[in-house]
Each structure stands twice: as C-alpha cells, then as structure tokens.
Amino acid sequence: MKKTINIPLGSQHISLLEPVRFKFECENEKIIGVDSDVGFVHRGVERACTTNFKYDGIGYVVARICGLCAITHSLSYTVAIEQLLGVEVSKKAKYLRILLLELDRIHSHMLCLSHTCENAGFEAMFMRIMGDRELIMEMQELLTGNRIQFDYISIGGVNRDVNLELAKKMLHTLEILKEKVLGYMDEFTNNWSLSLKFKGIGALSLDEAYQFNAIGPLARASGLKLDVRNEISYLPYKELGFMMQTHSDGDINARNIVRLNEILNSIEMCSNILLGIPEGEILTKSKGKPNGESLVRFEAPRGELMYYVKANGSAMLDRVRIKTPTFSCIPAFSHIFLGENYADAPAILASFDPCLSCTAK
Amino acid sequence: MKKIKVTLEILADEIAIFYDYKKWHFLTINGVSLGEDKLEVQWIFSQYEAMEDIIMFYAECSYKDVIPSIVNTVPSAIISQRELVDMFGVVVEGSEKGLYLDDDSKQAPLSGCSL
Numbered sequence: 001m002k003k004t005i006n007i008p009l010g011s012q013h014i015s016l017l018e019p020v021r022f023k024f025e026c027e028n029e030k031i032i033g034v035d036s037d038v039g040f041v042h043r044g045v046e047r048a049c050t051t052n053f054k055y056d057g058i059g060y061v062v063a064r065i066c067g068l069c070a071i072t073h074s075l076s077y078t079v080a081i082e083q084l085l086g087v088e089v090s091k092k093a094k095y096l097r098i099l100l101l102e103l104d105r106i107h108s109h110m111l112c113l114s115h116t117c118e119n120a121g122f123e124a125m126f127m128r129i130m131g132d133r134e135l136i137m138e139m140q141e142l143l144t145g146n147r148i149q150f151d152y153i154s155i156g157g158v159n160r161d162v163n164l165e166l167a168k169k170m171l172h173t174l175e176i177l178k179e180k181v182l183g184y185m186d187e188f189t190n191n192w193s194l195s196l197k198f199k200g201i202g203a204l205s206l207d208e209a210y211q212f213n214a215i216g217p218l219a220r221a222s223g224l225k226l227d228v229r230n231e232i233s234y235l236p237y238k239e240l241g242f243m244m245q246t247h248s249d250g251d252i253n254a255r256n257i258v259r260l261n262e263i264l265n266s267i268e269m270c271s272n273i274l275l276g277i278p279e280g281e282i283l284t285k286s287k288g289k290p291n292g293e294s295l296v297r298f299e300a301p302r303g304e305l306m307y308y309v310k311a312n313g314s315a316m317l318d319r320v321r322i323k324t325p326t327f328s329c330i331p332a333f334s335h336i337f338l339g340e341n342y343a344d345a346p347a348i349l350a351s352f353d354p355c356l357s358c359t360a361k
Numbered sequence: 362m363k364k365i366k367v368t369l370e371i372l373a374d375e376i377a378i379f380y381d382y383k384k385w386h387f388l389t390i391n392g393v394s395l396g397e398d399k400l401e402v403q404w405i406f407s408q409y410e411a412m413e414d415i416i417m418f419y420a421e422c423s424y425k426d427v428i429p430s431i432v433n434t435v436p437s438a439i440i441s442q443r444e445l446v447d448m449f450g451v452v453v454e455g456s457e458k459g460l461y462l463d464d465d466s467k468q469a470p471l472s473g474c475s476l
Contacts (some may be wrong), residue, residue: 033458038460038461039447039459039461039462041459042461042462044470046364046448046470047470047471206450210382210383211382211436211437212436212437213386213387213435213437215386224409225409225410226386226409226410230378230410231410231411231412231413232412232413233405233412261432263423276445295362295415295417297388297407298446304388304403306388306389308403310393318393318394319391319393319394322391323389324386325389327444328388328389328437328440330440331436331437331439331440332437360461
C-alpha cells in the first residue's frame with residue numbers, strides 16, 4: 001500500500017485571495033484525491049432578499065454579492081422582475097446594458113490573466129496588465145460614477161446616459177486597450193513562462209466538460225459551445241458582433257487564450273455600441289407589483305449566472321434563487337486536480353478564476 | 362420555461378430517461394418553501410445552443426420526505442444537492458450537510474418550518 005499525505009490549499013493562501021480550502025490527498029507529488037470547502041463566508045443574501053428588502057431595492061442588494069460581476073447580478077435580477085412586470089426596455093437601454101456588461105468582462109478577464117502571470121512568476125507582466133486594467137476602471141467610473149459597485153441598472157432601463165464627448169473618449173481608450181491586448185496575446189502565445197509551461201497542465205477534455213457541466217471560459221477552452229450570450233433574446237448580442245470563442249486543448253493555456261479572444265470580441269462589441277447608440281429614452285417607467293415566476297440567465301465573466309424569482313403580487317418576494325458560475329464549476333474543478341502535480345495546483349486554481357464572493361452569496 | 366410535475370418516487374427514473382448529457386446542460390436544483398409543511402423542489406436544465414429552451418422538473422414534498430439523488434445520472438448535481446440540504450434542512454440521499462453551514466448546524470435559512 002502506497003503512503004499518501006494530505007496537503008491543504010487555503011483557506012488563506014498566497015496564490016488565492018479568497019476563502020476557499022482544497023484538501024489534496026497526494027501520493028508523492030501527484031494529487032489523487034480532492035475535497036473542497038467553500039462555506040467560510042456565507043452571507044445569506046437569498047434569505048435577505050425575501051425578508052429584508054422590497055422587490056424594487058433588491059437589484060441594489062444583489063449587486064453587492066460580487067465586486068467583479070456586480071453588473072451581471074443586478075441585471076439578471078432586474079430582467080427577471082421586468083419579465084414579471086411586463087416592462088419593455090428601450091433599445092438604447094439594452095445597448096448601454098451590454099456596454100457595461102462587456103466592460104466588466106474585460107476588466108475581470110484582465111484580473112484573471114494578471115493572476116495567471118503572477119503564478120507563473122512573471123511579476124512584470126502582472127503589473128503591466130493590472131496597470132492597463134485601470135483604463136477600463138476609469139471608463140466604468142466615467143460611465144456610471146463608480147469603479148466597481150455601479151448601481152447603473154434600474155427596473156426599466158439604466159440610470160445614466162452617454163453623451164457624444166464621453167462616447168468619443170471611450171472609443172479612443174478602447175483603441176489603446178486593443179493594441180495592449182494584442183501585445184498580451186503575443187506574450188501568452190510565445191513567452192515560455194506563459195505558454196509552454198501551461199500547455200497540458202490542468203486539462204479538461206470536452207467529454208469531461210459535458211459530464212461535469214462546466215461553464216464559462218473553463219468550458220469553452222475545452223471546446224464546449226456554451227455561452228449564454230448565444231442563447232438569450234433579451235439582449236441584442238448578435239447584432240453587435242458577438243462571436244463565441246472556443247479552444248480545443250482544455251488546459252491553462254487554452255483558458256488564457258479564450259479569455260484574451262473574449263476581451264478582443266468585447267472591445268469590438270463596445271466600439272460597435274458607442275458608434276451606433278440608438279436614440280430614445282434610457283428608462284421606461286414600470287407599474288404594478290411582480291407576480292408569478294421567472295428564470296433568467298446571463299453570461300457573467302466566469303460563466304452562466306442564473307436568477308429564479310417567484311413573486312406573489314406584493315412588494316415582498318417569495319423566493320430569489322441565485323446560481324453563480326463558480327458554484328456550478330466546483331465538481332469540474334475537483335476533477336481537474338486529479339492526477340496533476342501539487343506544485344501546479346496554485347496555477348490551475350488561478351486559471352479557474354474562482355469567485356468565492358459569488359459562491360458564498 | 363417548461364415545467365414538468367413529477368413525484369419523488371419516479372424522479373430519478375424520469376431524469377435518467379430525459380438526460381442526454383451532450384444535449385442538456387444541468388443548471389441547478391432549487392427549493393421554494395410553500396409554507397410550514399411543504400416545499401417545491403425543482404431540477405432545472407437548459408438545452409445547449411438553443412434559444413431559451415429550459416426544462417424544469419418539479420415535485421411538491423414535505424420537509425420530512427427523503428429527496429432522491431440524481432448524482433448517478435448527473436454527477437455535478439452533488440453540489441446543488443448539498444446546498445439544498447443546508448438551506449432547507451431536508452434530507453437528500455447521499456448528500457451531507459456542511460457545504461455552507463457547519464456540519465452540526467441546526468439552522469436552515471430558507472426553510473419554511475422551524476427545526
């Protein structure tokens with residue numbers, strides 16, 4: 001019988017800034033068993049949504065679940081309520097919603113890529129990407145008034161318009177960012193530390209991605225064509241140039257390349273929006289109270305986010321169910337670690353881009 | 362969204378017949394409290410590359426019922442089953458407490474009945 005040892009990673013670890021713990025059972029350097037614990041900071045947001053807040057304030061509550069994808073949370077909830085109220089949102093408001101969603105995706109992917117560089121020991125690249133990420137954070141502040149916790153979404157539309165001067169400034173910034181991202185692509189493709197080192201590490205095959213219901217860049221890097229932007233009609237993604245990005249290798253390198261291609265596609269969509277913002281109101285007034293049940297999905301930076309809302313015709317809701325991307329991916333995460341070297345575990349974990357703030361909502 | 366009512370007795374078989382893992386994407390398991398004694402449990406799936414094609418199997422049951430596991434058919438459902446156990450204080454076959462709450466916690470934050 002071979003001797004095995006248990007090695008924990010987390011809940012406090014230098015390569016992982018969020019409270020999750022993986023317990024690895026290792027045989028020499030090889031991981032042969034994985035146990036995960038995500039329950040360190042459960043905040044009871046779902047319960048708070050049905051006991052402490054009225055339906056028209058919950059959009060601002062759920063935005064606090066996560067700093068990185070606040071917009072996706074508040075939008076998912078808001079669209080679920082709009083469906084129950086029968087509110088028709090203007091085309092202009094839909095365009096502005098996509099604009100902020102995609103800006104959010106860009107800076108979230110940049111954060112993940114910078115952490116990947118940090119785990120590869122490439123500190124200079126980490127600093128470079130984090131520095132460039134400020135371009136997006138500044139754009140978000142100009143558009144919404146805040147860098148991250150932007151309460152931009154309202155039931156019926158959005159809270160702020162974009163004027164011509166701001167649109168021109170954002171277009172110029174997106175051009176600068178595109179050049180920088182093409183530079184990253186060169187580094188991630190040709191630099192040994194970021195390409196060869198990560199090839200074949202932490203791989204998930206297409207069949208495994210199906211079996212474990214992988215989502216987001218994790219799934220698409222394995223060739224699974226699942227992007228909620230391709231499967232919803234409540235935002236006009238296709239007319240703005242959305243293209244699903246996939247890869248076939250399923251390893252850390254493939255995840256990096258998928259995220260880089262998604263950033264480039266998001267920049268293109270944002271530019272298309274800013275060049276052709278439709279005329280019209282940004283906010284449609286709603287009447288009545290929500291009644292019935294609705295289920296809405298959006299593509300957050302880490303994958304599919306689902307909101308289920310059940311209402312009873314009063315201001316207080318019966319149920320708000322939030323299914324977050326990282327939560328869904330935990331079985332796939334655990335599977336990927338099996339057979340890998342423990343030394344690669346931090347880099348593999350960073351490539352998942354996990355968000356425990358969302359998971360322990 | 363299409364809703365299909367099932368009973369707990371036939372649930373695992375119904376999902377085993379329905380679930381083609383390359384066609385259907387497992388979304389999650391959800392619980393909705395229907396008061397002191399009852400809850401509705403939902404098993405939700407969406408079709409890959411289809412426009413808003415969502416199927417929800419649902420069953421009404423008591424908090425004291427043992428809810429069958431679908432892990433044999435959908436391995437990744439284990440995490441949602443454990444969440445259901447924690448949040449509603451119900452028993453799901455093969456799913457232990459302690460994902461979000463402590464293993465011995467007496468709380469069930471979303472349950473409609475007092476434990």
